[in-house]
Amino acid sequence: MANAKKPTSAQLDAAMKNVMQQFGHRANFSGVDRGYRYVKGKRTDEVVVRVHVTRKLPESELEAADVFPKQIDGVPLDVIEGDYRTCSGSTSPAHHQARTRAVVGGTSCGREDGTTGSIGMVVLDKRTGRPGILSNWHVLATARARAGDAVVQPGIMDGGKAGRDQVARLSRWMLDAGGDAAFAELDTGRPWLPLQFGSYTQVRSVRRSRLGERLIKSGRSTAVTEAIVDGEGHYRVPYEVSTGRYEPRDIKGFKLVPVQLGNPGNDELSAGGDSGSCWMHEASGAGVGLHFAGETSPDPRAEHAIACNLDTVFERLELDVARFEDFFDEPAEKNAPPAKAELTPRPDWPDWPWWPWWPFPFPVPGQGPWPLPQPFPPRPPRPFDFGRPVPGLSYDVALRGSENAAKDRIKRLLELFELLKGALKAYGLIIPGLEILTPVDSLLEGPANPRATIARAVNRYTPFANIGLRQVMPSEFLDDLTCTDICATIDAILRGEK
Secondary structure, three states: OOOOOOOHHHHHHHHHHHHHHHHHOOOEHHHHHHEEEEEEOOHHHHHEEEEOOOOOOHHHHHHHHHHOOOOOEEEEEEEEEEOOOOOOOOOOOHHHOOOOOOEOOOOOOOOOOOEEEEEEEEEEEEEOEEEEEEEEEHHOOOOOOOOOOOOEOOOOHHOOOOOEEEEEEEEEEEEOOEEEEEEEEEEEEEEEEEOOOOOOOOOOOOOOOOOOEEEEEEEEEEEEEEEEEEEEEEEEEEEEEEOOOOEEEEEEEEEEOOOOOOOOOOOOOOOOOOOOEEEEEEOOEEEEEEEEEEEEOOOOOHHEEOOOOOEOOOOOOOOEEEOHHHOOOOOOOOOOOOOOOOOOOOOOOOOOOOOOOOOOOOOEEEEEEEEOEEOOOOOHHHHHOOOOOOOOOHHHOOOOOOHHHHHHHHHHEEEEHHHHHHHHOOOOOOOOOOOOOHHHHHOOOOOOOHHHHHHHHHHHHHHHHHHOOOOOOOOHOOOOHHHHHHHHHHHHHHHOOO
């Protein structure tokens, strides 16, 4: 018997719309996508339309009217289990939850009065040319969002403090079918690097996901993980759209699963606190998705992650990727429009039918009907002030001043990093892949006290003596987590600030 003809992309899209129209009202419906069919736990090469349900039951336990058809419009239909929830909170690896001198992707952040998630990446505002951070709506904005709200790094759950750890101010956001995303402009003088913490990769472009490709992400809770794009479609997630009131939103994006079928190593792709992290293609440097949901099942086979499309987020929020050369370029002279009132949008699809009333009791407080859009008038931005220096945070002193001073500071740190690499290499301490954000604890193999070893190498390296560096003690590096921190400490000593 000849193999059945594969459905086209247009046929798959049309079938997904029909699934949404026919079955989207069901209480256990949690999404629809195009993706691989699984047979007895093994992934096949067949791409079908998949209906997602919060709990999958055997057909023998269902009423005839509740059984999904085997195909729709001639396109094969499959049913998979997926109960999706946003990923904020929880615990995390020490380095990813720590305060960093330079703002980078994959580290802890959040509202000064709210949840804790991950910085997805440093981006540029197309309106002003200024740098900022990209994360989720439910991490940086929430239903309490006002333009100008403070963002801290690390987040409150990781010890971040209002005022002291403020790095940015909320600028604009979105929560609808296009994605769960928010952009916050970095405070003047705040150092940043266009890198992902832990993987030390750089996002150089954005594009749509591709079925079957491998992506990596760096997040606050599970650090650097790798996964395969298993499906592309729409996924239903409940959100707190106002205090105590939850409503589901259907968000377009893609689903990721572990690289090994069945997840025999019990790998965690994501956990609470990874919300906002960026899924990217490592080899090409293409940013693909913004992580916003996952699962809490103890079954390793159920492990998955959900991301919205990064290209849509960039277009809607008017963003561009940040590059190393942007350190040394002046921001474009643009007259940014005044902040506008934002809305918590209705969960409608621009070109799909929807229902004005939710037809079933939602299983969390604050069930439907859908709320009308609620305007959030902008709050005038407050002037930024570094305030008094904080002990142990040398950048609070060294980075006072204009944005040009901050750029000069970053350039100086990069120059000191080249000297540091020379010192480590001269004494046989360098490892492959050394980057400016390489963690100190993984920098050297073997020594019980890597900071003492680094201090000895620096003290013996002639170029450091030639630029006037006095003898350094291991204790002066105790609070340093990365090569960036080591260089900042050396710079502070050279300036007589430490």
